[in-house]
Amino acid sequence: MALPVSVLLALVMLCSSPACPLGCDLPLSHGNQEAFTLLSQMERISIRSCLKDRADFRFPQMLVDGHQLEKTQAAAVVHETLQQIFRLFSTSGSPAAWDDTLLDQFLVGLYQQLDDLETCLGKETKVQQSPLGSENSRLAVKRYFHRISLYLKEKEYSACAWEVVSVEIRRCFLFMNKLTGKLSK
Amino acid sequence: MLALLGAMALVLVAGAPWVLPAAAGGTNLESPRDVEVYIVDDSFILKWNRGSESLSNVTFSVDYQIPEMDDWTELPGCQYITSTQCDFSSLQLNVYDELKLRIRAEKGNNTSPWYEVDSFIPFHKAQIGPPEVHLEAEDKAIIINISPPGTKDGVMWAMDSSSFIYNLVIWKNSSPAEERTETVYPTDKIYKLSPETTYCLKVKARLRMQRKVGLYSPVYCINTTVENKLPPPENIQIDGNNQNYILKWDYKYENLTFQAQWLHAYLKKIPGKHADKWKQIPDCENVKTTQCVFPQSVFSRGIYFIRVQASNGNSTSLWSEEKKFDTEIQTIILPPVINLKPVNDSLRVYIGAPKESENKSVDEDYPLIYEIIFWENTSNIQNKIVEKKTDFTFRNLKPLTVYCVRARALIHYEKWNKSSGFSDTVCEKTKPGNTSKTLLIIAVICAVLLSIPVVVYVVKVVLRCVKYVFFPSSKPPSAVDECFSEHLLKNLLLSTSAEQIERCFIIENTNAIAAVEETNDVDEDYKKYNSQTSQDSGNYSNEEDNSGSGISEELLLQETL
Numbered sequence: 226m227a228l229p230v231s232v233l234l235a236l237v238m239l240c241s242s243p244a245c246p247l248g249c250d251l252p253l254s255h256g257n258q259e260a261f262t263l264l265s266q267m268e269r270i271s272i273r274s275c276l277k278d279r280a281d282f283r284f285p286q287m288l289v290d291g292h293q294l295e296k297t298q299a300a301a302v303v304h305e306t307l308q309q310i311f312r313l314f315s316t317s318g319s320p321a322a323w324d325d326t327l328l329d330q331f332l333v334g335l336y337q338q339l340d341d342l343e344t345c346l347g348k349e350t351k352v353q354q355s356p357l358g359s360e361n362s363r364l365a366v367k368r369y370f371h372r373i374s375l376y377l378k379e380k381e382y383s384a385c386a387w388e389v390v391s392v393e394i395r396r397c398f399l400f401m402n403k404l405t406g407k408l409s410k
Numbered sequence: 411m412l413a414l415l416g417a418m419a420l421v422l423v424a425g426a427p428w429v430l431p432a433a434a435g436g437t438n439l440e441s442p443r444d445v446e447v448y449i450v451d452d453s454f455i456l457k458w459n460r461g462s463e464s465l466s467n468v469t470f471s472v473d474y475q476i477p478e479m480d481d482w483t484e485l486p487g488c489q490y491i492t493s494t495q496c497d498f499s500s501l502q503l504n505v506y507d508e509l510k511l512r513i514r515a516e517k518g519n520n521t522s523p524w525y526e527v528d529s530f531i532p533f534h535k536a537q538i539g540p541p542e543v544h545l546e547a548e549d550k551a552i553i554i555n556i557s558p559p560g561t562k563d564g565v566m567w568a569m570d571s572s573s574f575i576y577n578l579v580i581w582k583n584s585s586p587a588e589e590r591t592e593t594v595y596p597t598d599k600i601y602k603l604s605p606e607t608t609y610c611l612k613v614k615a616r617l618r619m620q621r622k623v624g625l626y627s628p629v630y631c632i633n634t635t636v637e638n639k640l641p642p643p644e645n646i647q648i649d650g651n652n653q654n655y656i657l658k659w660d661y662k663y664e665n666l667t668f669q670a671q672w673l674h675a676y677l678k679k680i681p682g683k684h685a686d687k688w689k690q691i692p693d694c695e696n697v698k699t700t701q702c703v704f705p706q707s708v709f710s711r712g713i714y715f716i717r718v719q720a721s722n723g724n725s726t727s728l729w730s731e732e733k734k735f736d737t738e739i740q741t742i743i744l745p746p747v748i749n750l751k752p753v754n755d756s757l758r759v760y761i762g763a764p765k766e767s768e769n770k771s772v773d774e775d776y777p778l779i780y781e782i783i784f785w786e787n788t789s790n791i792q793n794k795i796v797e798k799k800t801d802f803t804f805r806n807l808k809p810l811t812v813y814c815v816r817a818r819a820l821i822h823y824e825k826w827n828k829s830s831g832f833s834d835t836v837c838e839k840t841k842p843g844n845t846s847k848t849l850l851i852i853a854v855i856c857a858v859l860l861s862i863p864v865v866v867y868v869v870k871v872v873l874r875c876v877k878y879v880f881f882p883s884s885k886p887p888s889a890v891d892e893c894f895s896e897h898l899l900k901n902l903l904l905s906t907s908a909e910q911i912e913r914c915f916i917i918e919n920t921n922a923i924a925a926v927e928e929t930n931d932v933d934e935d936y937k938k939y940n941s942q943t944s945q946d947s948g949n950y951s952n953e954e955d956n957s958g959s960g961i962s963e964e965l966l967l968q969e970t971l
Binding site: 309312315316330333334336343346368370371 | 504533568572680711712
């Protein structure tokens with residue numbers, strides 16, 4: 226048990242050093258901005274009428290402290306977050322009131338970002354399987370979205386619940402912007 | 411003695427953990443051994459082996475603990491069981507939270523010590539199970555429809571339903587050794603198959619970029635159908651041109667009509683059937699040629715799939731292969747503009763943007779790199795380099811030689827290989843060798859040449875000065891002569907009488923000294939004119955009080971002559 230862990234740690238250390246840079250030259254922040262705007266445009270009910278439905282989803286601390294993440298971890302967090310947002314808005318339960326065209330555009334944008342990120346990072350993971358740090362980071366993101374999914378289920382996918390979630394996701398994009406800035410260096 | 415006591419204390423302390431559990435449980439029973447957790451999709455199974463005593467009437471109980479709990483809780487369905495495994499899938503656990511398990515054996519009133527399994531996160535430990543596959547055969551293709559692993563309401567992969575990608579292995583039943591592996595979407599097609607053949611395949615799911623690879627599904631076999639009379643169109647190409655896209659394809663036969671459809675690429679990522687989501691491309695319905703043109707406004711920025719079908723009125727062909735179409739890739743890159751500048755023995759290259767860039771030019775987001783080919787005009791050897799900078803230098807070139815350069819822009823991006831055409835060839839001759847040395851010599855010569863007249867002039871002046879000081883001429887200047895000769899002599903002789911004094915103003919540029927005379931008439935203004943030249947060595951000053959003495963000196967001079 227100890228040996229594989231130390232090997233993984235070594236890999237994490239190795240890939241934090243300049244010797245192992247992530248060659249991703251991606252215009253991700255562009256996509257984040259668009260997605261943010263689309264979400265704002267999709268708003269149907271003012272959040273002010275949904276104040277009673279507010280909830281604390283316990284936004285993962287690592288997204289807030291984004292600058293402390295290593296590059297591989299940051300990439301994993303961004304990838305996982307984008308995947309989760311894509312899943313959240315593409316599976317059934319999205320409110321009928323939302324504009325289909327805007328929703329389509331939103332999903333298209335997310336898909337593009339994911340495609341770009343996967344193409345770029347796919348080459349990296351051939352070298353080493355995702356190190357332990359990335360796995361834990363992904364888990365934190367999954368837990369966060371799990372809480373959001375449970376909340377929606379509990380509120381029976383009401384329009385207000387969706388607006389609350391929409392606001393929360395916009396917050397995600399803001400923080401991801403910081404992380405993607407780190408990735409493209 | 412003290413050391414002995416210390417050693418005994420150490421033994422006691424070390425021994426305590428060993429002693430206490432034995433005291434808590436029974437002394438006879440051994441804890442279960444080789445306890446392992448097996449998680450596949452949503453099924454959680456704990457397996458173990460009995461202790462060394464293979465006795466009957468031994469039962470086992472399992473407790474669990476999750477972060478929200480303060481203490482151990484009995485695991486339902488796993489209390490006092492006789493078998494050596496227990497399924498606790500029904501427990502609605504949060505698969506992302508840490509889980510702790512402990513197990514012990516019981517016999518009558520005796521209990522073994524608890525054996526604690528290392529705490530773990532179910533999601534990390536879980537194995538991806540086999541996916542479910544539905545097949546539909548065409549003549550040269552098989553349509554596959556894959557359901558994600560786990561059950562529909564399963565919890566384990568609920569957050570990853572759209573993150574799975576699938577590896578498919580397919581082979582002809584008649585030749586199992588020749589397999590083909592492909593990465594497929596949940597809804598996809600396998601092409602390039604032979605009609606009327608039995609194919610077998612198996613699929614496994616994978617979570618991209620996470621260390622999880624699933625188990626293979628069972629092998630499914632299916633027969634491809636008889637070859638369809640109308641084959642599907644082939645070789646679909648899409649090119650951008652000004653404001654339009656041109657969709658082209660190949661078809662064997664003539665006199666047929668075609669139609670083209672498109673689908674958002676992201677829909678492929680979501681499991682489920684999307685047959686109804688394909689939409690017609692306007693201007694590409696019932697076209698008689700093997701191409702159609704439609705405006706770029708039809709597709710907003712994104713990734714799409716396009717398929718084409720042929721029809722002869724009675725029957726239709728099957729759909730062609732789905733062509734992935736990324737609007738970003740359709741941008742045309744114009745060749746760059748090169749400027750060459752010879753500098754000493756190097757050639758400085760400036761790569762500039764093309765003169766006219768179309769409206770739909772490459773985003774600044776996608777950086778360009780340049781492939782530069784450069785060669786000596788007289789030789790055939792071409793050197794190729796790839797450069798990211800737009801301003802660089804070729805060094806150590808031969809002097810007075812003509813070098814030629816041409817370049818093209820490439821999109822520096824993993825996703826695609828798009829390049830512009832080559833720019834015009836630009837040739838430039840390098841500067842002559844040792845130019846710096848030559849310049850230096852020329853500069854020195856010029857300096858020397860320029861300085862000669864200056865030096866001569868300065869020497870002349872100095873000589874004159876020296877001559878003036880040490881070898882003065884015996885005659886006073888002519889102008890002064892006229893003025894002073896009579897008047898001054900008279901003054902000298904008749905210095906006491908003040909009546910006949912004439913004021914004499916001599917102003918001469920070169921050799922003058924101004925004579926200032928005072929009159930006894932106090933009312934009159936007296937003006938002084940003082941001028942000095944550089945030739946006067948400063949013995950005569952401008953000031954009034956000195957003027958008198960200056961004059962007297964001149965007079966003295968006059969006297970001595």
